[in-house]
Amino acid sequence: MALQIGDKIPNFTAIDSSGNYFDSSAIVGIRPVVLYFYPKDNTPGCTAQACSFRDQYEDFKDLGAEVIGISGDSAASHEKFIQKYNLPFILLSDSDKKIRNLFGVKTNLFGLLPGRVTYVADKNGIIQLIFDSMNASNHIPKALAIVKKIV
Template sequence: MARTKPLQQGEAMPDVTLTGAGNQPVRLRDLLGQKVLVVYFYPRDDSPGCTVQACGLRDQYEDFVAAGAEVVGISGDSAASHQGFAARHRLPFVLLSDERGEAREAFGVAPSFLGLLPGRVTFVVDRQGIVRDSFESQIRVGEHVRRSLELVRKLSQGATPAAAK
């Protein structure tokens, strides 16, 4: 049964395998362990809002890494499209392809704007695979970056789940 809302704080990240660079399979859970994951779902490579969001994450990427996190972007675009998008905007983080929408469904990322656009949701997932926060907004793209970095920094300082929110 499909989720009707995004994963919430305290829920386990689903075990999904997506297509990465070179069309290689990437199991999202395999990225857990040593780092917190910032998993962001976005509508489309090279669209205005998605480019602003990706470049915002790029510009803060070293801050995410310093705080012990890895950033992973997911959209329905192909791995080849992601490769071009990453090259054009010098994106240092992982982009994964969810062409069949299975990860979107597992994470509960529903379409927005009358179902015309894929949703935009960012999840912060701790090292154990537990969602610590989810933020959904199609238009407040900068808030996705600010909010997730703030939480990652709190988690790196050993904040408890309630205090980290």
């Protein structure tokens, strides 16, 4: 069952790009968070999306929000992606699709491509926006507008 607006973000754990253990309860429910699921590191759309989040990251931080990207790529792949594009936010590895399944993120393109979905939650961890679009460039302005509204 997919998460809906008004649901609380469930607790989850993952490995970040540095190989460290990440527990969502360290951020979710403490400050606003933008969680974005994307298909794959170093692909044109995903790179454009990550770089757009990078370019607007200070705007999110100024509002007290954290940005977290999640894909099925390995921690090592994420680390290379971060280094190559100077990404200042957390990337989590979801190679077993547990987090994607926990959120109910569907695959697109006849089930071949992992979905691109952005969730924005308020400081209590309650989902205020779910934006599901394969158009990578639309996610950042939508997420920022909602964060501005909820802080």
